Amino acid sequence: MQRDSVRQNCALCGSHAPSWLPGPISTQNHGFATLRMSICGQTSLERSGAVVLQMMPPDHGITNQAQDQPSITTTDPISMYSDREYVIHDSCLLFLEKTVHSSSFPLRRLYEVLASLPYSEIYQTVDWGRDHGMRDVENECGYDPWLVRLSPDPEHPLRPYSTFDPLRSPQVDELLSNSAMGRSEIVPGESSRLNTEIITIGNGHINSSDRFLRLPTEICCLITQYLPTTDVANIRLVSRAFRSSFDHQSFWASRFHQFHERSWLFEALDKKDRLDWRRLYDLTRYASIDKHLKNRRRIWDLVPMILGTLQLRWHGSLDRTAPMDADHSLSMIARCHKQRPGFDIREVSRIHLLHKVPVPTRLSQIRVSFTQLGDAKYVCGFTFWRVDDPPCHMGYESHDQECVNLECFDGIILTTTKRGVRAVRFLSHSTTPWLGQTGGFTSYSKLSTERGVKLIEGAFDGCKMISLAISEVEADT
Structure with missing residues (x-):
């Protein structure tokens, strides 16, 4: 149809x-x-x-x-x-x-x-x-x-180019053609022997504080390829070892690799002809590109955040399906959203998976994983590091983590919004620092026990924690 x-x-x-x-x-x-x-x-x-x-x-x-x-x-x-x-x-x-x-x-x-x-x-x-x-x-x-x-x-100045196909720009071939002129690796007249050059300051003494001068030029060039262009511009002011960084074609070529500012022009990496990368960088300034490429750059800037959510690693089972509710048999539950008049579930995240794990009795560290959505970070999982055994995971695991060292805890304080848990702190003999983003929030949920936490269960959607529940260690009889 x-x-x-x-x-x-x-x-x-x-x-x-x-x-x-x-x-x-x-x-x-x-x-x-x-x-x-x-x-x-x-x-x-x-x-x-x-x-x-x-x-x-x-x-x-x-x-x-x-x-x-x-x-x-x-x-x-x-x-x-x-x-x-x-x-x-x-x-x-x-x-x-x-x-x-x-x-x-x-x-x-x-x-x-x-x-x-x-x-x-x-x-x-x-x-x-x-x-x-x-x-x-x-x-x-x-x-x-x-x-x-x-x-x-519709009158917004950014609106017009958002309707242009970002893949089919007639300007791409023109940019690559105008840049296929060849260029020496070092601009003529610039010295490439920075590692052997004696750098002096006002009184004639060798500047021994600039440790980068001891590195070979090739190493300095390699370092700059991993840094944003603005950072390289700043480091050139700090150390003369990086003075000629902008003269190397290898540096400008790195600007077109993944997650650098020109990576959206991926056709350049497929070009077999030798390119003048510095010229291509200048030709692809924002004011010089057409509406197709402006739209491509806009969309390309959104990719890293989306990619981060896709790469989260889930440690629980996948045998339960949503919609679902948290386990009410647990003694204390904190939710990020509650039913209210006029409430529309489509406005908020929905519980997708539940993961319940026992809390180890002898801890050395707790790591909290986060996922990024827009300008906000959300809690997406816990990792409990035990003293002698392998770590115990709950929920998702990401590369963005914060940690706190403690042997045990009696409760948790959460900062919550309708979208999910934004920050946590653990209650022990002393309250730990906040892990996550807490600025400007007044909604807190406190889960505390007298004898320590026995079980912890998190409710998750496709990328973050939605609610949390704990149960207390049973009293000795």
């Missing part, structure tokens, strides 16, 4: 789904309990139509439902409940795939994350907690100020 999705926005970039499409999206309707993800765009990506993910029992696989569907499949059971279809531009999905170092794209994880985010019926898109590169809108319709949404104002 043909489904008119004019009023739907891309779940990744926030722009209108058919912005650069010739017509409506082809998809299939499998009923209320169907999980649907439509991928729309040009056929040159060999991915026309829609991907349909249908809710199946755990012992069944999930495959595409028609021959004209894209060649994306998943054999893992979907454990997220949703009646919503998420539309994604093929261009936006390609950008995300380019940053995933895996043989297959984690499509199931992407759907679980999307289904975990609040959905705006007004703006027809999920809320990542950021503005998609556009202006924040005024608080309206009862939404909390921290819910940043896409501006609906």
Whole structure:
């Protein structure tokens, strides 16, 4: 069937789904309990139509439902409940795939994350907690100020280029052609022997405090390739060992590698001709690129945060499905949101998985993992490090972690919002520092015991902790 999705926005970039499409999206309707993800765009990506993910029992696989569907499949059971279809531009999905170092794209994880985010019926898109590169809108319709949404104002100065296909810019070939002129590695006239050069200061003594001067030039060049350009500009003012950093083509070439400021022009890395990377860097300044590339840069800046949520590692089982409630048999429960008049569950995150673990009796350290959504960090899991045994994990594990050293704890204090847990501190003989973001929040939940914590259970959506429950150590009889 043909489904008119004019009023739907891309779940990744926030722009209108058919912005650069010739017509409506082809998809299939499998009923209320169907999980649907439509991928729309040009056929040159060999991915026309829609991907349909249908809710199946755990012992069944999930495959595409028609021959004209894209060649994306998943054999893992979907454990997220949703009646919503998420539309994604093929261009936006390609950008995300380019940053995933895996043989297959984690499509199931992407759907679980999307289904975990609040959905705006007004703006027809999920809320990542950021503005998609556009202006924040005024608080309206009862939404909390921290819910940043896409501006609906058609006169906004950033709006025009958000409708241009970021993959098909006629300027790309022109930029690469104008930069394919060749250039020596070092600008003529600049010295490359900084490691053997004697640097003196006003009174004629050797500047022994500049330890970088003892390094070979090649090492200094390699260091700069891992730093942002602004940091390299600053370090050139601090140490003369980096004076010639901007004269090396290898440095400017690194600006086009992953997560540097020109990585969005990935065609440059595929170019077989020798490029003048410094010239290409200058030609791709924001004021010089066309609207297609401006839109690409806007979308590309959103990718790292989305990628971080996809790479979270889950340590519990996946045999329970949402919707679900936390275990009320546990003695003390803290929730991030409660039912209220006019409450709409679509405004907040929904519980997806539960994970209950026993608290080790002899601890050495507790690590708290965080995930980033917009400008906010959320707690996504705990790791309890035991004295003599392997660590015990609860929930997700990420690279962004904070830790506290303690032997035991009697309770937990949480900073909560409707979206999830933002910060925690543990109660022991002395209260530990906050782990996470606490600024500007007044909603706290305190879970405390007299004899120590025996069990701890977290409720999670697709990327973060939603609520927490604990049970007390039983009294001796």
